[in-house]
Structures are given as C-alpha cells and as structure tokens.
Amino acid sequence: xxxxxxxxxxxxxGFIIFLALLSAFVPLSTxxxxxxxxxxxxxxxxxxxVMSLTLILFFVFxxxxxxxxxxxxxxxxxxxxxxxxxTLYMVASILCGIATNAYEIIxxxxxxxxxxxxxxxxxxxxxxxxxxxxxxxxxxxIVQSMVVISPAIAPVIGSLLLTFISWRGIFFAQALLGAxxxxxxxxFKETHQASHETTSxxxxxxxxxxxxxxxxxxxxxxxxxxxxxxxxxxxSSSSYIFQDTFHLSSRMFSLFFSFNAIGxxxxxxxxxxxxxxxxxxxxxxxxxxxxxxAGILVLSFGKMSPIAFALTQFPATLASSMVxxxxxxxxxxxxxxxxxxxxxxxxxxxxxxxxxxxxxxSVAEATPVTAIAWINIVIGAACALLLWASMRFLKDxxxx
Numbered sequence: 001x002x003x004x005x006x007x008x009x010x011x012x013x014g015f016i017i018f019l020a021l022l023s024a025f026v027p028l029s030t031x032x033x034x035x036x037x038x039x040x041x042x043x044x045x046x047x048x049x050v051m052s053l054t055l056i057l058f059f060v061f062x063x064x065x066x067x068x069x070x071x072x073x074x075x076x077x078x079x080x081x082x083x084x085x086x087t088l089y090m091v092a093s094i095l096c097g098i099a100t101n102a103y104e105i106i107x108x109x110x111x112x113x114x115x116x117x118x119x120x121x122x123x124x125x126x127x128x129x130x131x132x133x134x135x136x137x138x139x140x141x142i143v144q145s146m147v148v149i150s151p152a153i154a155p156v157i158g159s160l161l162l163t164f165i166s167w168r169g170i171f172f173a174q175a176l177l178g179a180x181x182x183x184x185x186x187x188f189k190e191t192h193q194a195s196h197e198t199t200s201x202x203x204x205x206x207x208x209x210x211x212x213x214x215x216x217x218x219x220x221x222x223x224x225x226x227x228x229x230x231x232x233x234x235x236s237s238s239s240y241i242f243q244d245t246f247h248l249s250s251r252m253f254s255l256f257f258s259f260n261a262i263g264x265x266x267x268x269x270x271x272x273x274x275x276x277x278x279x280x281x282x283x284x285x286x287x288x289x290x291x292x293x294a295g296i297l298v299l300s301f302g303k304m305s306p307i308a309f310a311l312t313q314f315p316a317t318l319a320s321s322m323v324x325x326x327x328x329x330x331x332x333x334x335x336x337x338x339x340x341x342x343x344x345x346x347x348x349x350x351x352x353x354x355x356x357x358x359x360x361x362s363v364a365e366a367t368p369v370t371a372i373a374w375i376n377i378v379i380g381a382a383c384a385l386l387l388w389a390s391m392r393f394l395k396d397x398x399x400x
Contacts, residue, residue, distance in 0.1 A: 009187040018184040019143045022123035027150030032158045036167035044102040058113040063348045065117030070344025082185045085118025090178030097171035124343035129191035141268040141325035217334035219390030224327030225349035231320040232354030233361040237368045246306040260317045267321025280326045288384040290319035295376030302369045316376045
C-alpha cells in the first residue's frame with residue numbers, strides 16, 4: 001500500500017513542482033510550437049498537411065508510447081524509465097531544431113512523442129505511489145491544474161518566443177525544458193521498488209489487458225476519458241471560431257481564449273475545497289450537467305457574438321477540468337497494483353478521445369459553434385449515463 005514518503009533532495013514543494021512540470025510536459029511540447037507552424041510551412045515550402053503531420057503523429061505515437069512506459073516503470077522502477085524517456089525527448093528536440101527538411105521534423109517529432117510519453121504516465125503513477133486518500137486526490141488536483149492550463153498558455157508563450165527567436169529556437173527551448181526535468185529526475189528518489197521477478201517484459205505489457213478486464217476500471221476509464229473530447233475540441237477550434245467566424249484579430253483572440261483558460265485552471269482548484277463538504281460523485285454529476293447546460297446555452301446564444309460564445313462555453317470548460325482530479329483518483333483506485341500500467345491507460349485514453357474531438361470539430365468546420373454545442377451536450381449526457389451504469393462495478397473503497 002502506498003505511504004507518504006519524503007523526497008529529501010527536493011522537499012515537498014519541489015516535489016510538487018517537479019510533478020507539475022512532468023504533467024505539463026506533453027501539452028507544452030505539443031502547443032508551444034503551434035504559432036511557428038505557418039513559418040515552418042513556408043520555410044520548407046511544403047503543403048500545410050505535411051506540417052500538420054508533426055502534430056497528428058505526435059498524438060498517435062504519444063498515445064502508443066504511454067502504453068509501453070507504464071508497464072516498464074512497474075517492472076524496472078520509475079526513475080530509470082523516466083531518465084531514458086526524457087533523454088530521448090531532449091535529443092529529439094535538438095534534432096528538430098537542426099532539421100534540414102520537413103520530413104526530418106516529422107521523424108524527430110515522433111521521437112519526441114515517444115520520449116515525452118514517459119512524463120505524464122509516470123507523474124500520475126508517482127502520485128499514486130506516494131500519496132493515499134484525500135492527500136492523493138488533492139495532489140492530483142494541484143498537479144493536473146497544470147495539465148489543463150498548459151494547452152492554453154503554451155501558444156501564447158510560443159508567440160512571445162517567436163518575437164525573439166526563430167522556429168528552430170522553439171525546439172531548442174523544448175530541449176532546455178527537457179534538460180530541466182532530467183535534472184529533477186536525477187535527484188528524484190525512487191518511489192516504486194523494481195520487480196525482481198523473472199516475468200518477461202512481454203508479460204509485463206500483458207498487465208494492460210488484465211487491467212482492461214477489470215469492469216470497474218474500464219467503465220471509469222471510458223467515462224472520464226470521454227470528457228477530453230469537450231476540452232480538446234474547444235481548444236483546437238477556438239482560433240477558427242474567434243478569428244474566422246467572429247472576425248477577431250489574433251490579439252483579441254488571445255484575450256477571449258485567456259478568459260476560458262481561467263476556467264481550465266479554476267476547475268481543479270475549485271474541486272479541492274468543494275470536495276471537503278460535497279461528495280465527489282455529486283460534484284462529478286454536477287460537472288456533467290454543467291456541460292449539457294453549456295451546450296444548450298451555446299446552441300441558443302453562442303452565435304450572437306464572441307462575448308456570448310465565450311460566456312456560454314465557460315461552464316463546459318470549467319466542468320471538463322473539474323472532473324479530472326476525481327476522475328483520475330477513481331480510475332486508479334480500481335487497481336491497487338500496476339500503478340504505471342493504470343496511469344498509462346488513463347493517459348492514452350484521454351489523448352485518444354481528445355484527438356477524436358479534434359477530428360469531429362474539424363469535419364464540422366462550416367459550423368464550429370454548433371458542433372461545440374452538440375459535443376458539450378452529447379458528451380455530458382453520455383458521461384453521466386456511463387458513470388451511472390458502471391456504479392455496480394465500482395469498489396466500495398472509492399467512497400473513502
């Protein structure tokens with residue numbers, strides 16, 4: 001059973017910062033270079049779809065990589081696997097910065113995704129290794145506030161960096177980010193005893209299948225992963241909605257996007273004090289209801305003006321981030337062992353569902369506001385129904 005442990009070289013505050021950096025690692029890697037994509041497309045003189053592959057394939061290989069790093073960290077320990085993955089990420093970032101053609105960029109972004117996949121998976125596993133009960137849940141809330149705010153602030157940081165450096169410098173900045181987290185991994189005290197069993201590595205990966213056969217784990221995994229469709233569909237379409245549909249400048253878009261980014265940040269922070277007095281399931285069902293209400297409001301008033309759209313979408317943004325801490329906690333509580341494998345499946349599930357959301361809203365590019373509204377309604381209702389239907393499979397201890 002996990003017990004509270006101390007990181008002697010980091011201290012408690014440093015430990016939380018380290019976990020937050022790990023959790024924000026992939027969102028920063030994905031979105032930090034987005035403002036540079038048009039410049040990179042012109043530089044290499046390739047179609048937009050070619051440069052878009054640097055983003056699409058990143059998500060694909062990141063999802064796959066998390067499924068490998070989790071079981072490996074259960075078998076060999078968190079620290080060595082973390083160092084291997086982060087080193088691969090840092091080297092790949094440097095290679096992106098010195099690439100001579102678009103296809104080298106694509107290959108190096110795939111390597112970045114494979115290396116970066118270690119960060120989120122192990123950050124979640126470490127929290128489960130170290131903390132128990134409410135401390136585990138509140139730590140997840142604090143750390144995951146970084147997960148939901150990073151996609152919002154990364155493009156802004158990227159735009160700022162581009163005023164001083166070229167697109168190559170963005171990738172070197174990512175390499176520096178990787179180096180800083182590698183330093184944290186070097187002074188990090190192992191939280192999971194490596195397995196000395198003679199079980200093969202292939203059999204370790206088989207633990208993923210064992211977890212998926214647990215009906216409580218799989219039901220919750222699917223329920224909470226679906227909410228990523230709400231958040232990522234909005235993030236991926238917001239620039240088109242505010243700039244193309246409402247004809248705002250990029251600067252005004254940043255202001256409106258920042259407003260909803262506040263909702264992303266507030267969600268986990270609101271959950272922490274609220275959960276002291278309100279049952280977590282009540283909060284979760286309320287959040288699903290907020291998504292449905294937001295969808296109805298967007299459908300009714302969202303097309304009137306950018307202000308109306310931002311205000312009506314805000315409850316859904318808040319709701320999608322509010323369910324992350326209790327969702328992660330409940331999913332991981334379904335399995336006391338295999339923390340790395342469980343974290344890997346949870347990370348991959350959210351990424352895959354979020355990618356589906358990006359595809360859905362891109363297909364409906366002619367009516368993005370309407371698409372966002374229906375996504376909020378359908379996903380909110382589906383999550384509530386799935387959670388209600390799965391209650392009989394859940395372990396009683398998650399009510400603690």
